[in-house]
Amino acid sequence: MTTTRRPVVVPLTSVQAVLLMVERNAITYRTAWKLFLTGFLEPVFYLLSIGIGVGQLIESFDFNGTSVPYAEFVAPGMLAASAFNGALMDSCYNFYFKLKHQRLYDSVLATPMLTRDVAIGEVVWGQLRGGSYSAAFLVVMLALGYVRSWWALLALPAALLIGFAFSAAAMAWTTWFTSWQDFEKVSLVQVPLFLFSATFFPITAFDGWLRWVVEVTPLYRGVVLCRELTTGLVTVESAISVVYLLAMGAVGLYLVRRRLDALLLT
Structure with a gap:
């Protein structure tokens, strides 16, 4: 008489589970690499057309008490905006499709x-x-000479922090969407943030309460963080931005989990 043993099922660790989700996405995008190219080229075109083109008309702006050439002023703003736009594209549109239509989760x-x-x-x-x-x-x-400080080594982690904050917040927001028409709300938020977060001109262009409103928007916090790092003109505002973006991402991630529990486990 022989006995057979049942295979032992070892539960996944959190790290293994996360890596499997990442691997699944990587396999899906393996034949769609052109999407990554377009996401990179958009901010570059903005930089060339506005930073360099308009830079022929505007010599420089004052930033933290130092005169900064216009192209160098715009470039870190576009860096923050590229992280912002990339986060919205993946965490709104793609996430909604996988959640509501593909039923992947x-x-x-x-x-x-x-x-x-x-x-x-x-x-x-x-x-x-x-x-x-x-x-x-x-x-x-770096190739165009728009980086003037070793602080710029932290610009990439800063961009990742911006992406984390907006990815988590955008995913949480998307869980309340019920149709593709809801994405008009995304554009309604995305465009004003892109245009009025001191991306192309100094915050001093705003006065009174309007300046205060801009300073508490998340993209402005990302723009000022990247700008201070690439120019080397670092102040306490960078610390404020880091705390702000970390808190935004943590709250967004908590809401995503709670919303997925409500939508998929009940």
Whole structure:
């Protein structure tokens, strides 16, 4: 008489589960590498057309008491904006499709994976995608001579922090979407943030309460962080921006998990 042993199922660790989510996305995008190219080229075109083109008309801006050439002023703003736009694209549109139409996460949760693993895995993937844009853009900035300080070594982690904050917040927001028409709300937020977060002109252009409103917006915190690092004109505002973006990302990640629990486990 023989006995057979049942195979021992070893539960996944959190790290293994997150890596599996990232691997799944990497395999999916293996034949769609051109999407990464377009995400990198958009901020470069903005830099060439506005930073260099308009820079012929505007000599420089004063930033933290120092005169900074216009192209050098705009370039870190575009770095922050590229991380912002990349986070929105992946964490809104792609996340919504996988959640509502592809029903991917229903299948994922039939495995030993948890909603926490899904949330963290998608944010990590968004970081890898956005980080590739930011790293390539930093190389362009360096080649054009728009980096003047060793503080710029922290610009890539700063861009990743921006991506983390917006990825988590955008995913949380998207869980309340019920149709593709809801994405009009994304544009309604994305465009004003892009145009009015001191990306192309100093915050001193705003007066009174309007300046205060701009200073508490998340993209402005990312822009001023990247600008201080690439110019070497670092102040306490960088610390404020880091704390702000970390808190925004942590709250967003918490909400994503709670919302996925409500949508997929009940």
